[in-house]
Amino acid sequence: MAQAQTSNPDGYIHARDDEEYQRLRNQAGMWQGATEALLDRVGLGPGMTCLDVGSGPGAVMRLMGDRVGPSGKVTGLEIDGTLGAQALADLKAEGGAEFALVEANVMEAGTIPGAPFDLTYCRLFLMHMQEPVIALEKMLGWTKPGGVVAAQEFDFGGIAVEPLCPAMGEFNRLFEGVFRGHGRNLRAGRQLPAQFEGVGIGAPDGTLADVKFLPLSDMAAMLIGVYQGLFASAVELGIADRALAEAFKTDMAEAAADGRYYCLTPTLIGVWKRLA
Template structure:
């Protein structure tokens, strides 16, 4: 998701890997990330997160594209894939969500999609949701793919 041309990176990995070696990559897929029940803090989080990623031309569902990228790089289809997701209480996710929000905030301001009032409301609402105890988060899916070179 952070590479402007992931296929080119896989092509380099292919050139650098000796026969018998393994090319292995991992990437997130944020498309399934959610919170139940829906809470205002996460509506704001997703709005800012998706706005910054799209505003910079980044792919929120990059993990799903790994097999196609392997093929486009001349590696063929992966020998294997694995996906990992967790379902955690908000108390186990809140610090990470706040950190991500704060890390993207300056970029969001530059894109015109954030301001201090929204940021303060987000922090207050995430604290309330954490204290409530009934909110659970489906984490982003971490997807891995690998291929052993002949």
């Protein structure tokens, strides 16, 4: 069966609007510490060059810039020109490093200005790729000998709310239905080592995993935002129900206000490999 197509020309299954852009910024803040830990483990430092593939709102580019400093260069590769342009403007206004943006589809991109890089990295990007190994091959080609290829991806296998929360059942129904229906990967994080080996990078030099267990009151807005951002894709698949959607928002907000519920987040799994 052919994979369903999304209304976004680039195939992104979430909405592309201001609410989604803010959700991405909030998500980046939640996982900042995990990404900082990976960047430090791979030894990103002053004067280095790096590429953030699928750079989105530029949060990881800022963390890279903090480490490479004024003598280093950070390039973002982003298909969404509106989001990328705003990120670049914000980064340049803050300063601290040399920042650049390439607006392109990674699957169609050839030579990237500034390549090869000391670090080629992506976060929450490969899980949206129907051919992640090809994307990794591109990243490998943009990395210099002695440089590092790194990725951080979600594994959704453990996401849950305790005690049992009926609203979470509707979230999982729509979320998993959209991801599977559009050929996206719910287990991208745990598959990274095999994908690195499959592309010829070899077994990772190291791995890091981070998961959070938070009051549902801290996560409800994020869960509602994800649900709403996927709704149009659910409509295309014929699995959306507006009555269920309204009930989900009400039920999730009530559960968040209840105070008894805690959310186990997806696991963010990072791997990296220094090239010979």
